[in-house]
Amino acid sequence: MNVKQNILVMGGNGFIGSHLVDRLVADGHSVRVFDKYPERYRAPLTEVEYHYGDFGNRGLLGEALRNIDTVYHLISTSLPKTSNDDPAFDVQSNVIETIFLLEQCLAQKISKFVFVSSGGTIYGRPERLPIAEDAPTNPECSYGITKLTIEKYLALYHHLHGLDYLIVRPSNPYGSRQDPRGIQGAIAVFLGKVAGGEPIVVWGDGEVGRDYIYIDDLVEGIVRAVGTPSQSRIFNLGSGVCVSLTQLIEIIGDAIGSIVAVHHAPGRGFDVPQIRLDITRARRELGWNPETSLRDGVLSMYDFIRSAVKSS
Numbered sequence: 203m204n205v206k207q208n209i210l211v212m213g214g215n216g217f218i219g220s221h222l223v224d225r226l227v228a229d230g231h232s233v234r235v236f237d238k239y240p241e242r243y244r245a246p247l248t249e250v251e252y253h254y255g256d257f258g259n260r261g262l263l264g265e266a267l268r269n270i271d272t273v274y275h276l277i278s279t280s281l282p283k284t285s286n287d288d289p290a291f292d293v294q295s296n297v298i299e300t301i302f303l304l305e306q307c308l309a310q311k312i313s314k315f316v317f318v319s320s321g322g323t324i325y326g327r328p329e330r331l332p333i334a335e336d337a338p339t340n341p342e343c344s345y346g347i348t349k350l351t352i353e354k355y356l357a358l359y360h361h362l363h364g365l366d367y368l369i370v371r372p373s374n375p376y377g378s379r380q381d382p383r384g385i386q387g388a389i390a391v392f393l394g395k396v397a398g399g400e401p402i403v404v405w406g407d408g409e410v411g412r413d414y415i416y417i418d419d420l421v422e423g424i425v426r427a428v429g430t431p432s433q434s435r436i437f438n439l440g441s442g443v444c445v446s447l448t449q450l451i452e453i454i455g456d457a458i459g460s461i462v463a464v465h466h467a468p469g470r471g472f473d474v475p476q477i478r479l480d481i482t483r484a485r486r487e488l489g490w491n492p493e494t495s496l497r498d499g500v501l502s503m504y505d506f507i508r509s510a511v512k513s514s
């Protein structure tokens with residue numbers, strides 16, 4: 203995207219959002235963030251205009267949307283693992299509030315709406331690997347269903363009102379500013395344990411495989427997807443490689459140069475055995491390629507994790 207824009211990043215103080223904000227600022231855009239909380243790991247940026255509030259506060263949202271060209275929607279009020287505990291909350295706080303957001307975007311004549319969906323959950327148990335964008339979508343958690351539903355509403359708003367939208371489906375992103383004490387992001391959680399001198403807990407036999415994408419590569423993919431003219435509106439963004447938990451632990455040990463203690467626990471029924479995204483479309487249409495090796499990404503993330511664990 204060469205033209206300088208007024209951009210609103212919803213959820214811009216989170217892990218992915220904060221990196222996206224950095225990139226948009228570096229590209230010379232005027233950036234506004236709407237988020238419930240300040241950033242956890244650093245002070246607010248002087249170049250960014252922050253609007254604090256809950257996603258459900260439509261008055262505040264209306265103000266945040268004023269004079270905005272492009273909206274990036276990264277707010278999610280739920281997580282894959284816990285979303286099934288309260289699906290009604292999930293639907294209300296994500297789907298319904300996103301529909302109100304779309305209504306406000308139409309009213310304020312937003313030129314583009316970018317939604318960060320989920321490549322790890324919306325396909326469910328894949329029939330085959332790698333998983334392309336047109337593969338069946340059978341999410342096995344409420345989080346995946348709400349992501350998919352929002353995608354469908356974006357298509358509907360395009361059909362009814364001409365809303366210009368773009369959807370990215372990241373696999374499993376990792377990198378600095380991801381919470382090592384959280385319940386998602388195996389690499390962050392594992393490195394948090396290692397940095398704190400605790401054993402890594404592996405549920406099951408370690409064969410569960412995921413497609414890990416380094417945060418800088420993901421942000422590059424998002425920016426290219428938005429800035430490249432294309433007929434496609436949905437892009438998988440992953441590494442295109444499936445790495446088992448056992449392999450991941452080996453890579454972590456190799457990268458940090460020490461033996462990693464592992465504790466095995468019973469497998470969890472909700473873990474889809476393997477995810478590997480087909481990233482051919484993003485490669486072909488965006489000229490994008492994930493550049494960071496897992497070893498290099500783990501190593502650079504470990505520096506962040508050590509300082510985060512030390513200061514907690």
Ligand SMILES: NC(=O)c1ccc[n+]([C@@H]2O[C@H](COP(=O)([O-])OP(=O)(O)OC[C@H]3O[C@@H](n4cnc5c(N)ncnc54)[C@H](O)[C@@H]3O)[C@@H](O)[C@H]2O)c1
Pocket residue numbers: 212213214215216217218219236237238239255256257258275276277278279318319320321322371372373374375386387
């Ligand atoms: N991290 C992943 O593994 C992953 C993978 C695929 C897709 N995604 C999606 O990418 C987006 C960003 O994920 P992330 O990992 O950066 O999450 P995150 O939790 O780090 O960031 C989300 C941000 O949204 C804000 N937020 C949450 N609820 C809010 C509310 N009610 N009102 C206002 N702000 C609210 C939080 O304060 C936070 O700053 C989410 O939509 C997520 O579903 C994440």
